[in-house]
Amino acid sequence: MQEPLLEGMCFTLKYLGMTLVEKPKGEDMAAAAIRRIVATARVGARKFQKVILTVSPRGISLQDADTKEMVENISIYRISYCTTDKLQNKVFAYVAQSQHSGALECHAFLSPKKKIAQAVTLTVAQAFQMALDLWEAAHAGGGRGGGR
Template structure:
């Protein structure tokens, strides 16, 4: 293994400075994985890491697992490791945290770099397999280092602090987006549970509001305006309607109504007959009145005749 880059002034790089400072250079490779190392740099350190990850990859390959393909995006801000199909960032290795980068001279396909993890502060060695571009990728990372170092000297160290602040803000944005997605999923679950509970309780558990026309005893309040309104009984049933007098009248065999002198109007009879009817009605009224005033008094009746 050897160092893939140096800061010699006469170094000839492969890409224009604008391509790495304003954009990024993409590469495709196979990702063997990452492992923790004890030192931030050193040829023997990366050689042991490569040997370890190659052995683990052979075991996974014998189990039918393929080596995953990734996309590398190299710029003066760092090396991003993305899924080539979904473009999801799997690892974001900031350039000021990369302490060593090299390709394997015995195996032209293998290249590595060591990066300090921002959360655990552990040194991780990332190992890749690229059949044709291993050396080119290490040189591109070296050129990004050279451009970043020049920019650091021009800004007096302020550019590094700015990149650190930007990196912290990006991390916070990612955490907030994850938290927001979790809250949306929880709200959606609660809405689904509420909808299911409403469906289960609506047929039998729904409460019908009491009609404003009844009181607390389910009785219709008395209203003098509508004396003929039906009043429910205690068991809630309605009493049968009272038939009118005209409905009770039955006709005889010839279709005529029976004679009722008390239901006829004053203009239905001649004056002499009407006066007799009024006298009879008046007399019968007082007889009934006298009976109810003294119901225990029995009138004396005399019978005259022969008794044997």
């Protein structure tokens, strides 16, 4: 049942925005960050960018749904937290360390349904586990593959 995840599971979502956060994980931190992003998104009259979010054991990649242009590629090792917001239950968010500034960023996405937001969160959790399993397998071979 894990094979499709190795290739990457795709979800079409609307990108709501990003805010900087102080902590790498935590439900309260994420809820506050999502509130800020949603409040800012409601004020702005702009149309949300529709993105294809692909989850795999390598991480999360974001592609513009219309132009198919790659927006961002986030390594699984830079992602510290992901959640579906309790109040805004169609919102999926993740926290990752920026590869440019090193700052912690919370990115939020709107899904068409609550179940899809939950599915993205579960898929990211499975990707974490699979990445860990692959990493452990690579490092358990008794010297093959080299260590870090």
